[in-house]
Amino acid sequence: MISVKNLSHIYSNNDKLAINDISFEITKGETFGFLGPSGAGKSTTQGILTGLLKLQKGNVHVAGYNMNKVDNKRFNKIGVSFEQSNVYSKLTAKENLEFYRKLFDVPTREPEELIKLVGLEGKENDRAGSFSKGMKHRLTFARSMINNPELWFLDEPTTGLDPTIAATIKEIINGQKAKGVTTFLTTHNMYIADELCDRVAFIIDGQIKLIDTPKNLKLLYGKKLVDIEFIDNNEVKKETLKLIDDNDKKRMYEIINKYKIQTMHSKEATLEEIFIQVTGRGLI
């Protein structure tokens, strides 16, 4: 569905490469997570794949189209949700979607149905300008599904949403996945990525550090961990130790013998922890 070879991109007002020679493939029906800290180049990559940014260097094929010579008809099978919500403030939620659906040549979904789906029921006839940030974001997200896309680009679909609504959005993405939609999901939310993605790519400073399934990553990097909370000098301290690491094991005995233990949990490494291990950097 998507094939990217040796893609690089540089912004004219920036002398640093925003994307530095990345390559990857996404197969049909796959949910592909693009994970990385702020400024890593995630949105830039989505911009190039959707054609909003001009391809400068590299070979990119999207939904059977070579991105060197673009044809707008391809958008009939593509849906794009933006990092920054972008809806017409002067139009109501419904008018926004009604307008948008008419721009497609393929069967489209009912605006009311989509508005309901993202939990904006009752707001159909309110102007989008009166919406909160999160509501606008949901409307932008809903709009991206209006043409029943086969290929779906989601840039931070859950950022800035409260957990319940984020869970709803996650369910919607899951539902689309079940229908065989290919999804390019950009996020720094590792839990979402973990639950939704067939494969994830770690991107940092415009370079892909690795691509693998979340399961494999956990097998490879996610050795069993133990979180220990203990009291040292009337102070609660917390340490995370790897069960297979000899030094960590010694440290654990030490803690158990020397201090009063408050809590102790064993757990699997999260994708976030693996990310830190692999890239040496946090996600924010």
Add this chain to the structure above:
Amino acid sequence: MIKKMFIIFGRDFLSSRRDAMAVYIMVVPLIMAVLVAAFAPGLNDTTVNIAMLESDSAEHIEYIEQYAKVEVFKNIEELERRVNKRDEIAGIIPLGDGHEILLQGNEADIIEMYAVLLNSFYELGLTKEETTATMISFGRTIPPLKAKLTNMLISVTVMLSGMLIAISIVEEKNDDTINAVNVTPISQIGFILGKSLLGSSVAMISIIGAIFITGFYNVNWIMIVIIGFCSMILSLVIGFLQGINSDDFMEAAAGVKMLMLPIAGSIAGYELLSDKWQWTMYWSPFYWAYKANDLILAKIADWPTILLCTGLVIISSTVVFILFIPKIRKGLS
């Protein structure tokens, strides 16, 4: 593509209806036309009013009507009442073999003279053809001030329609919606043309409406539409550029103020410069558009002149358009 252009148009119209400034721009030319229609005739209507009686001979009334505005009354009482009203009107009524001139008393001398002379000519059976003077007509049959005001109104209308486009581009920029439209099957050219529809239809409707309201029904409509359409293209281009280069309405409005300069300059140049210096305005498309409209409204336009003006407007518009199309495209992506 045509269908999608109209979808863009429909949306722009919906948004504009909810924008006070855009609504203002859409209605203001028509209001101004009403004002011109209401006040301009009074300003320069030099026709003399004559009151006559129904019982007078049809031949007499017809003769006077050629040279004055005649109001016909049933009886002498009504006629006297009319003459006694504040404005300037003289009554001519039959009396025996001849006629009597009725005056309120405060009319200008010229009115009195005109009524007396006109009646004498009738009684003497004189016609225009019998004069020994040679007639030289400059061809103007419309009160010039009214035509000038209408023409200026057209120039302003055309400029405002560009402003309408600028407003709607600024809206797309503020809401960041151009990106959303750019990931639909509509082509960029389709989008640009669709976005032009609101400004152009408002311009054409306002021009035609203004000409109707001001009463120039029998001008050459084809000429008006052609020259209106061409000057509109220029204002569309300017509207796009302003929209793209401004981040908010105030900035776009400031851009329009700048545009007033060449427009006002061209009009002033055309009206005030002597023939010897007219060439200094030849660079300006607004000059050619104004000149063409001036000739059309005065009903002395001929096709070669109009086509020349149209051609020059198109050439300058196209030059501006070609120079800036990369910028427009870039600004919209």
